Amino acid sequence: MLQPAPSLADVLREQIIAGDFEPGARLSEAALAAQLGVSRNTLREAFRVLAQHGLVEHVPHRGVSVASPSTADVIDIYRARRLIECGVLRAASPLHPGVAVMRLALERGESAVEAGDWVTVGTANMAFHRALIALSDSPRLERSHGQLAAELRLAFLAIDDPESLHRPFVARNRAVLEALTGDGPEAAADALERYLIDSERLVLGAYSRMGRS
């Protein structure tokens, strides 16, 4: 059984999330189509997918550019994250098999902290929260959360100080996980809410220091 070949939208999403394009950069159809070796029509289909994901912004007759979350966007993303993530956690069972996936992601992050590999720390943090959402067993909540995570990643890209952005939160993830298995979902949700409030503050602080709107 072969894996389905990754679609063009998948390829582009990876490139954008990896930071191959500056947030806010315009993506010229002709140039990008040539670079990717596809036709403009095919590229435009991929653009429509990414635009729905919030990864690129499409303005009619003005083309698409890599999304570049504003301060208001960051605030909104965190508002939505708090509601969805805390809601999922509050209703989650500490016995759900997905808890093991959370633990794996956590441990991957902790190893990466010791290795000083902040990019991997960031990836592991994201994986931890994705695993957290998976406790809901809800494809639609996973979809919504995935969109938020992708957009947030663009905000992280605009801040080029991955250590300060990700390092402090590995310990916080551990606190959330231990609260879940030890004190129960309510306590875990409270810890997660504090986590998200602090993370938002950090991002907004960096934004304001960058003079970013």
Added chain:
Amino acid sequence: MLQPAPSLADVLREQIIAGDFEPGARLSEAALAAQLGVSRNTLREAFRVLAQHGLVEHVPHRGVSVASPSTADVIDIYRARRLIECGVLRAASPLHPGVAVMRLALERGESAVEAGDWVTVGTANMAFHRALIALSDSPRLERSHGQLAAELRLAFLAIDDPESLHRPFVARNRAVLEALTGDGPEAAADALERYLIDSERLVLGAYSRMGRS
């Protein structure tokens, strides 16, 4: 200032939500492009947008069909609705200007009940819940909820008994609104949760009577 012309995806979404196509029906590119008077490429772009919204299902090399929510989908949609809608309501202020919008939608539904216009009752019910989400002032929660609402509408379409589907819930909406302005967000959220549980039960019951998977 002119309104932007509705995109092809908007037109198709309206047609699908209006039930112009049977849920599950295949949408042939060539036939539909000819019918809409657009080229296949343009139509394919619109398909990509609708697929991300969950309104159509796209299987590679097999084309797109109108989505037809399964029982599992309905359960998932309601799980996500409970989490998002109740979460929003719990955090909402009874003084938010959006409460007036909720009241308007509610009254429109109540008039439609008296007129026996069940389609309008259904539309008003949807508008009530959309207005409820707007209390969060979060574009992203509105986006996620909009996707759920569109998919749910397809489930409603599959059940052709709009009266039983929508009539009972106008009074429940009133209860939610009065709980919000009277007893506060917590009580309102509890009323809403009961609403959603009962609504889900009704849809699943109809599905099972239809012998639907």
Added chain:
DNA sequence: TGGCGCAGATTGTTGAACAATCTGCGTCGA
């Protein structure tokens, strides 16, 4: 009866072409 393979239909993708719209720049007039 059940599996195989072919033919037709459909989707995926391309390239070129043109219309519609935007953007930047130079000119003109106050």
Added chain:
DNA sequence: TCGACGCAGATTGTTCAACAATCTGCGCCA
């Protein structure tokens, strides 16, 4: 000097025709 105007080039929106890749249904054969 400064702002409005308009033109020219660049970019996007859309169409069309063609072909490759894949799927589907049907008849054939064992």
